[in-house]
Amino acid sequence: MRPFFEPASIRARLVLLVLCVWLPAVVGLALQAFDGYTRENKALRDDLRDQAEALSAAIDAELLRRQSLALALAASPALRANDLEAFQAEAATAVKDTGDAVVLVDRRTQFFYTRRPDEGPVARPVDAPFVESGAAVAFIPQAPVSGRPRVSVYVPEAGHQPPRYDVGIPFPLEEIQRLIQRQRYPESSIASVIDAQQRVMGRLRDNERWVGTQASFTPLRQLAQRRASGFIETVTLDGVPSLTYLASPGKHGWTAVVAQPLSMLTATAWRLALQTVATSAALLAIGLAIALVAARRISVPVRALEAAAGELLAQRVPGHLHTGVREIDGVGAVLHDAGVRARESERVLETRINAAVSEARQAEARLFEARKHEAIGRLTGGVAHDFNNLLQTISIGIQVVQRSVPEGASSRALQAALAACTRAADLVRQMLAFGRAQQLRPQPVDLADLMLRSRELTGKAVGERIEFGADIQPGLPAVLADPTQLELALLNLVFNARDAMADGGRILVRARTASASVAGLESDMQFVRIDVQDTGHGMDADTLARVFEPYFTTKPVGAGSGLGLPQVQAFARQSGGEVRIASSKGVGTTVSMFLPVALGADLPEALEPARGRRSTRALRVLMVEDDILVASVVPPALEHEGHQVTLCRTADEARQLLAQGFGADVLFTDVVMPGTMTGLELVAWCTENRPDVPALVATGYSARPPDGAWKLLRKPYAIEDLLDALDTATAEGQPA
Numbered sequence: 001m002r003p004f005f006e007p008a009s010i011r012a013r014l015v016l017l018v019l020c021v022w023l024p025a026v027v028g029l030a031l032q033a034f035d036g037y038t039r040e041n042k043a044l045r046d047d048l049r050d051q052a053e054a055l056s057a058a059i060d061a062e063l064l065r066r067q068s069l070a071l072a073l074a075a076s077p078a079l080r081a082n083d084l085e086a087f088q089a090e091a092a093t094a095v096k097d098t099g100d101a102v103v104l105v106d107r108r109t110q111f112f113y114t115r116r117p118d119e120g121p122v123a124r125p126v127d128a129p130f131v132e133s134g135a136a137v138a139f140i141p142q143a144p145v146s147g148r149p150r151v152s153v154y155v156p157e158a159g160h161q162p163p164r165y166d167v168g169i170p171f172p173l174e175e176i177q178r179l180i181q182r183q184r185y186p187e188s189s190i191a192s193v194i195d196a197q198q199r200v201m202g203r204l205r206d207n208e209r210w211v212g213t214q215a216s217f218t219p220l221r222q223l224a225q226r227r228a229s230g231f232i233e234t235v236t237l238d239g240v241p242s243l244t245y246l247a248s249p250g251k252h253g254w255t256a257v258v259a260q261p262l263s264m265l266t267a268t269a270w271r272l273a274l275q276t277v278a279t280s281a282a283l284l285a286i287g288l289a290i291a292l293v294a295a296r297r298i299s300v301p302v303r304a305l306e307a308a309a310g311e312l313l314a315q316r317v318p319g320h321l322h323t324g325v326r327e328i329d330g331v332g333a334v335l336h337d338a339g340v341r342a343r344e345s346e347r348v349l350e351t352r353i354n355a356a357v358s359e360a361r362q363a364e365a366r367l368f369e370a371r372k373h374e375a376i377g378r379l380t381g382g383v384a385h386d387f388n389n390l391l392q393t394i395s396i397g398i399q400v401v402q403r404s405v406p407e408g409a410s411s412r413a414l415q416a417a418l419a420a421c422t423r424a425a426d427l428v429r430q431m432l433a434f435g436r437a438q439q440l441r442p443q444p445v446d447l448a449d450l451m452l453r454s455r456e457l458t459g460k461a462v463g464e465r466i467e468f469g470a471d472i473q474p475g476l477p478a479v480l481a482d483p484t485q486l487e488l489a490l491l492n493l494v495f496n497a498r499d500a501m502a503d504g505g506r507i508l509v510r511a512r513t514a515s516a517s518v519a520g521l522e523s524d525m526q527f528v529r530i531d532v533q534d535t536g537h538g539m540d541a542d543t544l545a546r547v548f549e550p551y552f553t554t555k556p557v558g559a560g561s562g563l564g565l566p567q568v569q570a571f572a573r574q575s576g577g578e579v580r581i582a583s584s585k586g587v588g589t590t591v592s593m594f595l596p597v598a599l600g601a602d603l604p605e606a607l608e609p610a611r612g613r614r615s616t617r618a619l620r621v622l623m624v625e626d627d628i629l630v631a632s633v634v635p636p637a638l639e640h641e642g643h644q645v646t647l648c649r650t651a652d653e654a655r656q657l658l659a660q661g662f663g664a665d666v667l668f669t670d671v672v673m674p675g676t677m678t679g680l681e682l683v684a685w686c687t688e689n690r691p692d693v694p695a696l697v698a699t700g701y702s703a704r705p706p707d708g709a710w711k712l713l714r715k716p717y718a719i720e721d722l723l724d725a726l727d728t729a730t731a732e733g734q735p736a
Contacts, residue, residue, distance in 0.1 A: 010302070014295050018287035026280045033272040040268055044260060045231065045245070047186050052247035052258040058179050059193055060250025066100070066153040066169035067135045073102060074167045075158040082164075088112045091167075103152065103168040106130070111165075113145050131156050131166050137252045138168075139195060141212055149173060149211055151201060153252075173211060176202035189260050190236055196253025198224050200237070210237050215257075220246060224255060234259065301328040308335050394421055440574055444478035444598035445486055447511050447530065448633050449718040454487055455629050458494055465504035468494075469632045472511045474640030479528045480598035481575045489568045493532040493591050496565070500536025500589060508533045519578045519594035526597040527577060533590040539583040547581060568593065618642045619726060622662065622693070624654045624669035624679060637719045643726075650675035651682040658690050666730050667695045668722075696729045 073079070073094060078086035084104065091102035092114045101115040107130045111121045122144040129138050131154045143150040151171040156163035180191050180202050193202040198215040215221050217234040229248040236242050242259035249255040301323030308318035317339035321332030398418045405411050451458075451470050462468045479486070490509070497507045514529035516522065539547070548569050565581075568591070572579045576596045583589040621638060625631045626649050635645040646664070648654040652675040658664070667686055669679040677685075683695045696711045711729035713722060 010295050010298050014291035015288065018284075018291045022280070022284050022287055025283055026276075029276045029279055033276040037269050037272050041265060044186055044265070045243075048189070048231075048243070048245040048258045048260055049247075051183050051185050051189075051191065052245045052256045055180060055183050055191060055193065055256035055258070056247035056250060056254070058182075059176065059254050059256060060252070062171065062175065062179065063137060063153055063250065063252050063254060066171055067155065069094070069100065070102075070135070070153055070155040070167045070169045071158075074155050079104075079157050079165065079167070080159050084111055088114070088117070092117065101170050103170065105154075105166050105168060106164060110144050115170075116145055119145050129154070132163055135252075137171070137195065137254065139197075139199060139201065139212065151176070151195075173202060173207075177207055180204055185258060186260055186264075188264055189258055190238075190240075190242065191259075192257045194224065194255060194257060196249075201254070203237075206238075213237065217244075220244065220257070224249065227253065229255070233262065298325065301325045304328070305331055305335075308332050311335075312339055440482040440485055440571075442480050442482055442575060445481055445483045446478050446719065447476060447528070448472045448637050449720075450483065450487060450490075451509065451633050452630060452715075452717065452719075454490070455627065458491065459627070459629065461491065461495060462498050462507060466498060466501055467506040467628060469506070469628050470509040470511075472509075472633055472636060473513065474636045476511055476513065476528065477526075478598040479595040481595050482571075485571045485575075486595070489571050489593065490530070490532070492565070492568055493593075496591075497532055497534035497536060497589070500534055500538075505535040505588075513597070514594060519580070521578055521594070523576075525576070527594045528597055530593045530595065531590055532593075533588065535588045538585045538587050538589055540585050544581065544583050548579075565591075616642075617730070618644065619665040619730060620644045620646070620663060621726065622646050622648065622654055622657065622664040622667050624648045624651055624667070624673065624682065626650065626670070626673045630670075634719070634722070638722075641723060649673075651677040651679055655682055655685055658686060658693065664693050666726055667693050668726070669695065669697060671697060671699045694729045696725055 073087075073091055076087055076090055078084075078090055087104065088111075091104070095102055095114060101113060103113050104111045105124050105128070108124055109121050110124045113119060125140055125142065125144060128140050129136055133156060135153060135155045137151065137153050140150045140152070142148070151173065152168040153171060154166040154168045157165045157167065176193055180193060181204065183191065185191055185204070189204070191204040192200055192210075194215055195201050198221045200210045200213045200215065203210050215224070216237055219232055220234050223230065223232060223246055227249045229246050231243060231245050234242055234244040236244075236259055240259075241262045243262055243265065244257055244259040247256040247258075301321070304321055304323055305328050308321060311318035312335050318332070318335050320336055321329050323329055323332075398414055398421065401414060405414060451472065459468065494507060494509075501507075508531075510531040510533065512529050512531075514527045516525060516527060518529065519527055521527075547565050549566070565579075569579045572593050572595065577594040579594070580592045581589065582592075621643050623631075623635065623638075623645055625634070625647065631647055631649075635647055638645050646657070646662070648657065651669065651673055654667070654669070655677060658667075667683070669682055671679040673679060679697060683697060686693055686695055694711075696713060698713045698715055698717065711725045713725045717725075
């Protein structure tokens with residue numbers, strides 16, 4: 001076994017390092033403990049001094065108050081005339097309701113004691129002094145009336161020399177005890193009051209036992225006799241060694257003594273010393289434990305490095321070291337590289353050839369895919385153009401036949417076929433955009449109108465199990481983009497969100513203005529931020545890093561081409577914007593598309609609304625719409641224009657409001673909706689029961705307005721068309 005303190009061992013050096021760090025720490029802890037003891041000792045001394053001085057001042061104040069009262073009574077005319085009965089009555093009146101008492105004595109007799117007025121004159125104690133001048137405080141071990149110890153302040157009568165009488169004001173020992181107990185002393189302290197003869201007049205503990213006892217400690221008496229103050233180590237009457245503070249004596253030589261047992265100071269010192277020792281021992285133990293663990297963890301990698309060097313010396317290739325120590329692993333890697341360099345040189349050529357072949361195959365595959373998609377794009381473009389011509393012919397033919405067919409089932413079928421041709425034409429434009437058969441044609445696009453126009457296609461795409469809504473900022477400026485490509489991009493994002501929620505969920509399209517810094521672009525332009533947010537399964541970090549790669553998809557084979565998000569990104573960047581995506585596993589995904597705002601100079605005159613012809617009247621609109629998307633887009637747009645919108649989900653709910661007298665300027669309703677009543681039936685009921693409320697009907701297939709409807713608005717409609725229709729419906733009160 002190796003010795004613990006091997007001179008050159010790592011373990012010995014680490015232990016020495018620990019000791020070098022530990023010793024200054026121990027010195028610091030000791031200094032801190034000494035400083036703590038010094039501060040606690042000083043705080044204790046300050047507390048003892050403050051309490052003793054406060055008690056001494058309180059006792060002296062009480063003595064002086066009694067002296068003042070005695071001097072006032074000693075100047076009484078009744079006493080000067082030797083009318084003791086009148087003086088007794090006068091003294092009793094003077095101390096009434098004060099808690100004090102008055103005694104009158106001469107050298108031999110105590111004539112009265114106001115606290116016991118019925119007692120006659122009694123003999124005065126022989127040890128009681130008779131004051132001829134000034135004032136004196138006398139302690140009488142046994143008072144003549146009560147038989148208990150008593151302290152009194154005596155002054156001689158005024159105006160008569162030599163004095164015949166002394167007027168005394170007793171200072172009850174109970175009052176002295178109350179003054180002592182009123183102070184707050186340090187724990188285990190002893191407080192006493194001593195008179196000018198160093199006798200105990202009151203004590204915090206065992207008062208009755210020690211009252212009248214001479215202070216036992218000679219140095220303390222000597223200090224009191226010199227009328228000095230300060231700290232001194234004494235032994236109390238109980239025999240307890242203590243640190244004592246003698247307060248400054250008062251006018252009559254009375255003072256206060258507060259003592260703290262020295263054992264308390266010693267306990268404080270021991271406590272701080274034990275804390276220092278315990279902390280030092282804990283630090284040393286922890287440091288040694290860390291040093292031993294570190295030595296063991298370092299010794300193992302060093303031995304592994306030693307073994308690797310032996311392998312290299314034996315002309316064998318050492319393996320890689322994984323010791324956890326970066327420097328040793330680095331040396332091990334150098335040793336390994338030195339062993340395999342010759343062997344690796346033989347494999348370099350083969351590796352490079354394989355890499356070149358692999359890159360060539362990948363390039364060939366990418367070229368094949370590019371040509372395939374180019375062929376698909378050309379084919380799609382050609383088919384789309386031809387199909388568009390066929391749709392144009394079919395559409396014209398239907399319109400010609402529609403003019404000669406009367407209103408009825410046949411006309412409605414022709415109208416539905418014409419609407420299908422229009423929708424097919426929109427799909428052809430999307431095919432042309434997807435196949436890149438046409439270039440972008442940016443123009444101002446109102447997002448609210450775009451959402452309304454694509455509502456039917458979007459609603460069918462998301463299905464019934466997914467809630468689809470929109471949150472368009474009121475007054476949102478138009479974006480400058482190709483409307484077909486924008487609609488295709490939104491559809492791609494909605495389809496991706498739908499595919500991420502197989503079990504249902506919620507898709508929300510939110511549009512707000514944003515600055516270029518939010519989009520991460522360096523531009524002075526303003527942008528519109530379009531967020532498509534879902535509550536699907538989300539993506540992990542690896543998938544999120546590749547979502548914009550062409551042909552990358554997480555969908556099963558045949559379910560996706562991986563071109564959806566790349567198309568969105570290419571469209572946004574070609575339009576002068578950007579795309580950002582945020583996703584969390586199990587939370588959902590938000591794709592944010594930033595598109596530039598269409599400035600006023602970019603708006604064609606044909607697209608600018610003729611607001612000069614529109615009424616500025618604020619309308620109360622009762623809107624009946626069960627479609628979530630329409631209900632989330634249209635009311636904010638109307639409210640932004642100053643109108644007040646009340647939304648009902650069914651015609652039954654709207655009829656109930658109107659029947660209750662709900663004030664509305666116009667009724668705006670869809671035709672088909674859930675409940676017991678359709679929109680047309682609601683219009684008929686309103687014509688009969690609320691003729692004061694004109695109606696505006698939105699429909700996608702009816703060729704003529706229903707009876708009682710004041711205006712017909714065809715779907716899909718724009719916000720501007722809706723505002724014009726509301727003005728027309730409420731302007732003259734005549735059917736349109």
